[in-house]
Amino acid sequence: MKALEEKILKDGTVLPGNILKVGSFLNHQLDVDFLMEMGREIASLFKDDNVTKILTVETSGIAVAMAAAVAMHVPVVFAKKHKSSNISGNLYTTIVHSYTHNIDYNIVVDSEFLKSSDRILIVDDFLANGKALLGLIDIVNQAGAELVGCSCAIEKGFQKGGDMLREKGIKVESLAIVESMDETSLTFRR
Amino acid sequence: MKALEEKILKDGTVLPGNILKVGSFLNHQLDVDFLMEMGREIASLFKDDNVTKILTVETSGIAVAMAAAVAMHVPVVFAKKHKSSNISGNLYTTIVHSYTHNIDYNIVVDSEFLKSSDRILIVDDFLANGKALLGLIDIVNQAGAELVGCSCAIEKGFQKGGDMLREKGIKVESLAIVESMDETSLTFRR
Numbered sequence: 001m002k003a004l005e006e007k008i009l010k011d012g013t014v015l016p017g018n019i020l021k022v023g024s025f026l027n028h029q030l031d032v033d034f035l036m037e038m039g040r041e042i043a044s045l046f047k048d049d050n051v052t053k054i055l056t057v058e059t060s061g062i063a064v065a066m067a068a069a070v071a072m073h074v075p076v077v078f079a080k081k082h083k084s085s086n087i088s089g090n091l092y093t094t095i096v097h098s099y100t101h102n103i104d105y106n107i108v109v110d111s112e113f114l115k116s117s118d119r120i121l122i123v124d125d126f127l128a129n130g131k132a133l134l135g136l137i138d139i140v141n142q143a144g145a146e147l148v149g150c151s152c153a154i155e156k157g158f159q160k161g162g163d164m165l166r167e168k169g170i171k172v173e174s175l176a177i178v179e180s181m182d183e184t185s186l187t188f189r190r
Numbered sequence: 191m192k193a194l195e196e197k198i199l200k201d202g203t204v205l206p207g208n209i210l211k212v213g214s215f216l217n218h219q220l221d222v223d224f225l226m227e228m229g230r231e232i233a234s235l236f237k238d239d240n241v242t243k244i245l246t247v248e249t250s251g252i253a254v255a256m257a258a259a260v261a262m263h264v265p266v267v268f269a270k271k272h273k274s275s276n277i278s279g280n281l282y283t284t285i286v287h288s289y290t291h292n293i294d295y296n297i298v299v300d301s302e303f304l305k306s307s308d309r310i311l312i313v314d315d316f317l318a319n320g321k322a323l324l325g326l327i328d329i330v331n332q333a334g335a336e337l338v339g340c341s342c343a344i345e346k347g348f349q350k351g352g353d354m355l356r357e358k359g360i361k362v363e364s365l366a367i368v369e370s371m372d373e374t375s376l377t378f379r380r
Contacts, residue, residue, distance in 0.1 A: 029303040030252075030266040032259040058249040059268075062220075063256055069222040070260070076220040078249075113219040 001041050001175040004153065005188050007034065014181045018128075018156065019100070026153060027060035027125055038175055039067025042123065042151045045173045046072070049148040051121040053077060053114070055136055057096075057107055064153050065123040072121075077114060079107040079136060092142040096135035099128070107132075109139050116144035127152035127174055130161025137170075154178065157189045191231050191365040194343065195378050197224065204371045208318075208346065209290070216343060217250035217315055228365055229257025232313065232341045235363045236262070239338040241311040243267060243304070245326055247286075247297055254343050255313040262311075267304060269297040269326060282332040286325035289318070297325050299333075306334035317342035317364055320351025327360075339363065346371075347379045 013021040025031035042064075051072055056065035057079040069076045082105065090111040097104050114120070122136045133150050140147045149171030155162045157177040165172045177189040203211040215221035232254075241262055246255035247269040259266045272295065280301040287294050304310070310333075312326045323340050330337045339361030345352045347367040355362045367379040 023300060024303070028267065028270065028300055030256060030259070030268070032256055032266060033263060035256075036260060059252070059270075062249065062252045063266075066220060066222055066225075066253055066256055069220070070226060073223060076222055076253075077218065078220070080218065080249075110213060110218055113214070 004176040035067040039071045042068040043071035052119045061124040092139045094135045094138040114143035118145040122150040127155040128159040194366045225257040229261045232258040233261035242309045251314040282329045284325045284328040304333035308335040312340040317345040318349040
């Protein structure tokens with residue numbers, strides 16, 4: 001998605017530790033009109049897949065998932081990062097390792113909201129090593145639902161999570177794939 | 191908002207400890223079409239206030255804030271609940287007490303995203319004792335921005351946070367105000 005690549009080049013900042021900071025539009029401040037454009041793009045990439053529900057994980061996946069869901073007229077379910085006192089009943093849960101924060105955390109979805117009849121599109125803001133997506137895929141499998149594919153706003157192509165998932169036969173559509181980046185330059189995979 | 195009251199009566203569940211569980215449409219699964227309707231309602235309540243930015247706090251405020259922002263064509267900024275390694279630079283920060291989880295936590299906003307020229311509408315999913323909104327108002331004040339008002343999806347009228355804010359002269363518009371609730375009945379303020 002050309003407009004996203006341009007926005008990353010214009011507004012993104014690369015920090016040490018392979019961090020691409022896009023807080024001005026994607027995960028601290030939200031450029032809502034632009035997010036809705038990204039959502040329409042995701043909807044068009046999965047328009048023939050009969051998606052019934054979008055699954056994401058809090059926090060920063062919610063905005064892009066919601067934008068795609070508005071375009072597709074399906075609900076979003078967001079996995080929570082720990083057992084909250086407001087979640088009760090039967091849960092799907094799995095452990096995800098965060099390299100950004102260097103911790104393991106539980107993600108949890110109330111089993112009420114994912115059914116074996118669902119066709120699930122997983123959406124997130126970033127795809128790097130793929131650990132968050134693998135956790136969400138595990139939850140889709142626990143529910144016995146069909147995984148339609150995964151779509152992320154920004155994939156760090158050099159961290160191989162996206163290619164690892166594609167090699168498993170999963171449809172992975174990222175709106176921009178960063179091929180390389182450092183504090184002075186950033187290139188995209190075409 | 192009549193449609194929200196009906197949805198709360200139909201899909202909400204009251205749990206012990208004054209918890210109103212609305213995970214099926216507002217804060218675990220998101221009924222996106224309905225959220226967009228709520229967003230248009232918020233936009234109409236603040237249409238003459240020249241809002242330039244919506245401020246909320248992660249996690250469950252994000253969806254309703256985004257829905258309002260889509261209708262108003264303004265950006266959202268969401269406060270983060272702790273200092274993350276992806277936030278750098280100058281920060282506005284304050285401490286909020288959560289009665290749900292019985293902890294104090296820091297909320298943090300990068301000062302880059304709130305300016306003294308901004309006219310801020312604060313949006314959240316729930317308004318109970320008002321502690322989260324007071325924290326966000328503190329951040330608006332730190333930025334020297336103008337507070338236009340606060341809008342929440344569901345106000346627990348019996349917990350007095352909304353009335354406390356109204357007594358300070360703040361415009362507070364909740365889409366549904368629960369006057370009383372227990373495990374067998376729920377009434378709204380009219």
